[in-house]
Amino acid sequence: PLALDRPSGDPPIGVLVVAGVESELLDVRTTLTTLAEQSALAVERFSLSQEINRQDSEAYFRTLVQNTSDVILILDAGERVRYASSSAVPVLGYPTLEGRRLTDLVPPEDSQTVVRMLADMRAHGWKDRREHWRVLRSDQTRIEVEVRCSDLREEPTVGGLVLTLRDVTERRQLERELTHRAFYDSLTGLANRVLFEDRTGHALTRGRREGSVVGVLFVDVDDFKVINDTLGHGVGDELLVAVSLRLSTTIRASDTAARIGGDEFAMLTGDSMSPRDVETFADHVIEAFREPFKLTSGMVNVSVSVGIATTEDSDDAAELFAHSDLALYSAKTAGKGQWRRYKPELQTNLIERHKLQESLDATNVETSFAVRYQPIVELPTSNLVGFEALVRWPHSTRGVVLPEQFIALAEESGQIVPLGAWVLGQATSDAAGWRREGARRAYEDDLPPAPLYVSVNVSARQFRDAGFVDMARRALESSGIGPETLVLELTESVLMSRGDNVLECMKELTDLGIRIAIDDFGTGYSSLSYLREFPIKILKIDKSFIDGLGVSNQQYALIEGIVNIAETLGIAVIAEGIENTMQRDLLASMGCPLGQGYLFAQPMNSTDAESLVHSSQRLGLL
Numbered sequence: 001p002l003a004l005d006r007p008s009g010d011p012p013i014g015v016l017v018v019a020g021v022e023s024e025l026l027d028v029r030t031t032l033t034t035l036a037e038q039s040a041l042a043v044e045r046f047s048l049s050q051e052i053n054r055q056d057s058e059a060y061f062r063t064l065v066q067n068t069s070d071v072i073l074i075l076d077a078g079e080r081v082r083y084a085s086s087s088a089v090p091v092l093g094y095p096t097l098e099g100r101r102l103t104d105l106v107p108p109e110d111s112q113t114v115v116r117m118l119a120d121m122r123a124h125g126w127k128d129r130r131e132h133w134r135v136l137r138s139d140q141t142r143i144e145v146e147v148r149c150s151d152l153r154e155e156p157t158v159g160g161l162v163l164t165l166r167d168v169t170e171r172r173q174l175e176r177e178l179t180h181r182a183f184y185d186s187l188t189g190l191a192n193r194v195l196f197e198d199r200t201g202h203a204l205t206r207g208r209r210e211g212s213v214v215g216v217l218f219v220d221v222d223d224f225k226v227i228n229d230t231l232g233h234g235v236g237d238e239l240l241v242a243v244s245l246r247l248s249t250t251i252r253a254s255d256t257a258a259r260i261g262g263d264e265f266a267m268l269t270g271d272s273m274s275p276r277d278v279e280t281f282a283d284h285v286i287e288a289f290r291e292p293f294k295l296t297s298g299m300v301n302v303s304v305s306v307g308i309a310t311t312e313d314s315d316d317a318a319e320l321f322a323h324s325d326l327a328l329y330s331a332k333t334a335g336k337g338q339w340r341r342y343k344p345e346l347q348t349n350l351i352e353r354h355k356l357q358e359s360l361d362a363t364n365v366e367t368s369f370a371v372r373y374q375p376i377v378e379l380p381t382s383n384l385v386g387f388e389a390l391v392r393w394p395h396s397t398r399g400v401v402l403p404e405q406f407i408a409l410a411e412e413s414g415q416i417v418p419l420g421a422w423v424l425g426q427a428t429s430d431a432a433g434w435r436r437e438g439a440r441r442a443y444e445d446d447l448p449p450a451p452l453y454v455s456v457n458v459s460a461r462q463f464r465d466a467g468f469v470d471m472a473r474r475a476l477e478s479s480g481i482g483p484e485t486l487v488l489e490l491t492e493s494v495l496m497s498r499g500d501n502v503l504e505c506m507k508e509l510t511d512l513g514i515r516i517a518i519d520d521f522g523t524g525y526s527s528l529s530y531l532r533e534f535p536i537k538i539l540k541i542d543k544s545f546i547d548g549l550g551v552s553n554q555q556y557a558l559i560e561g562i563v564n565i566a567e568t569l570g571i572a573v574i575a576e577g578i579e580n581t582m583q584r585d586l587l588a589s590m591g592c593p594l595g596q597g598y599l600f601a602q603p604m605n606s607t608d609a610e611s612l613v614h615s616s617q618r619l620g621l622l
C-alpha cells in the first residue's frame with residue numbers, strides 16, 4: 001500500500017504493484033515497503049504543489065485584473081456591463097459601470113458598428129478578436145481604445161462576453177504625429193519631399209491613364225538668405241510660413257504644395273490639358289507675391305523664382321524634379337520674380353557654365369579683362385557728367401563675354417575680390433587720364449574743367465571683404481584722383497546683407513569723400529527707408545522701370561514719385577537704359593536729372609571715352 005505513515009492513520013492513497021519471481025521478491029520485501037512509503041510521499045507532495053500553484057496563480061491573476069490599467073468588462077446577454085474591473089473608474093471616469101449598456105459607452109455614430117460586432121461575436125464564438133473603438137468617458141471626452149473580445153459564455157466561472165479595453169489615445173496620437181512628421185514639414189505644415197515624390201508618382205500614373213499633363217514647379221524665395229541673415233531666423237521662419245500660406249492660396253484641392261527644404265518649395269499640378277496651363281499656373285504663383293508680406297517686424301516685399309518641368313519632357317518623377325531644378329536655376333539667372341520652363345538646352349547650358357567657370361578660374365585677373373565706359377548725361381542738356389565702368393572678358397574662343405555671364409561665377413569662387421580691385425584700379429587711373437586731358441583742353445580753350453566722375457560697380461561679396469575700404473583708399477592714392485571723382489555702385493542686396501557693418505563701411509567711404517550710388521533700384525527690396533538710413537548720394541532707377549515709360553501711366557507715376565522723394569532727400573537720380581527719345585523726354589519732363597543708355601552711347605573703350613570728354617565739352621552729347 002502507498003500509505004502515508006501519519007498518526008491520524010489516513011487511508012492509503014494507492015498501491016505499488018511489483019511482479020517477479022516469488023522467492024526473489026521475498027528477499028526485497030522490506031525494501032519494497034520503504035519504496036512504497038517514499039512513493040506515497042512523493043505523490044502527495046506533487047499534488048500538494050499543484051494545488052498551491054493553482055491558488056497562487058488565481059491570486060496572481062486577481063491582482064493583475066485589479067491593478068492593470070486595462071479595463072475588463074463582462075457583458076450579460078443584454079449587452080449590459082455585468083462586471084467591470086476597478087481600473088474602469090480612472091480610465092472611463094464613471095463611478096460605476098455595472099448595469100450600463102455598452103452602446104452608451106461609445107459615440108452615437110459608432111454604436112451601430114459595435115452592436116454588429118457583438119452580434120458577430122455571439123454568432124461565431126470568437127475567442128481572441130482585436131478591435132479598435134472610440135469610447136466616451138463620463139466627461140464626454142473621447143478616448144481611443146484597443147479592444148480584445150473573447151466569448152467566454154461557456155466558461156462556468158465567467159459566463160459572458162469579455163472585453164478588455166486598453167486606452168491607446170496617447171499612443172495613437174503619437175503614431176499619427178510620427179506619420180505626419182514623416183510626410184509633412186513641421187514648420188509650414190506643407191507636404192515634405194517624401195510625400196511630394198509620392199504624390200508625383202500617383203499624378204504621373206493618373207496622367208498616363210487620362211492623357212493629361214503633369215507639371216512640377218520648383219519655387220525658390222528670392223534673396224531669402226539676406227532676410228534671414230539681417231532680420232534674424234525668427235523673422236525668416238515667420239516669412240516661410242507666410243510664403244507657404246500664400247502658395248497654398250494658388251493651388252486647387254487636387255494640387256500639392258510642398259516644402260522641400262530651406263526656402264525651396266515645390267508644387268505639383270496634375271490634370272492640365274497642356275504645358276501652357278502649367279505656365280499659367282506659374283504666372284499665378286508669381287503674381288501671388290506682388291502683395292507685400294505683413295510680418296511682426298514690418299512689411300517685406302518678397303518675390304519668388306520658379307522652375308517649371310512638365311511631362312512633355314519626361315514622365316519619370318525623379319527626372320521631372322531634376323528638370324524643374326534646372327529650370328529654376330535658369331529663372332534665377334534671368335533675374336528675380338520670373339519663371340522658366342525646362343528646355344533640353346538647359347542641360348547643355350549647365351555644362352557650358354562649368355566650362356566657363358573652369359576657364360575663369362584659369363584666367364589671370366591682371367591681364368585678361370577689359371573695362372568699358374558708358375556715359376552718364378544730364379537729361380535736359382545731354383551734357384556728359386561721368387562714366388560707368390563696365391567690365392568685359394575678351395575670351396580667346398568665345399568672343400567678348402559679358403558680365404551677366406561671369407560676375408555671378410566670379411562671386412561664387414571669390415575671384416570677384418581681385419577682379420573688382422583690378423576694375424577699380426583701372427577705372428580710377430583712366431579717370432585720372434581724362435581729367436588731366438580735360439583740364440589741359442579747358443585751360444587751352446579758357447573753359448572751366450568739367451567735373452567728370454567714374455562710377456564703379458561693387459558686388460556684395462566684394463563689399464563684405466574686410467579690406468574693401470582700404471582698397472578704395474589706395475585706388476584714390478595711386479591714381480591721384482580726388483574722392484569726388486569716384487562713385488561706388490551698390491545693389492540693394494548689399495544694404496540688406498550686413499546691418500551695422502554695412503553702414504559703418506559706407507560711412508568710412510563717405511568720410512573719405514567717395515559717393516555711393518544705389519544700383520538697379522526697384523528690383524530688390526526697394527525700401528525707400530534705405531535712402532534715409534544709409535548715406536546714399538545717387539539712385540539709379542532700373543531699366544525695367546524705364547522700359548515701361550510711355551506704355552503704362554502707373555509706371556510713369558511710380559518713377560515720378562521716386563524722383564520727387566529722392567529730390568527732397570538731396571539724392572541725384574539716374575535713369576538707366578534709356579533707349580529712345582520718348583523715354584528721355586518723359587524723364588526730363590518729370591524732372592529726372594540724369595540718364596544713361598544706348599540712346600546716348602554704348603559702353604566704349606577708354607580712348608573713345610577720352611575723345612568724348614573733349615567733344616562733349618564743346619559740342620554737348622548728341
Ligand code: C2E
Nearest residue numbers: 390391402403404423457458459577578579596597598599
Ligand atoms: P548695371 O550696373 O546696371 O549696368 C548697366 C548695364 O545695362 C550694362 O550692362 C549696360 O551695358 C547696360 N545698358 C546700358 N544702357 C542700356 C540700354 O539702353 N539698353 C540696354 N538693353 N542695356 C543697357 P553690362 O555691361 O552687361 O553689365 C551688366 C551688369 O553687370 C551691370 O549692371 C553690373 O551689375 C554688372 N557689372 C558690370 N561690370 C561690373 C564690375 O566691374 N563689377 C561688378 N561687381 N559688377 C559689374
Ligand code: MG
Nearest residue numbers: 388457489519
Ligand atoms: Mg551699375
Ligand code: MG
Nearest residue numbers: 519520540576
Ligand atoms: Mg543698373
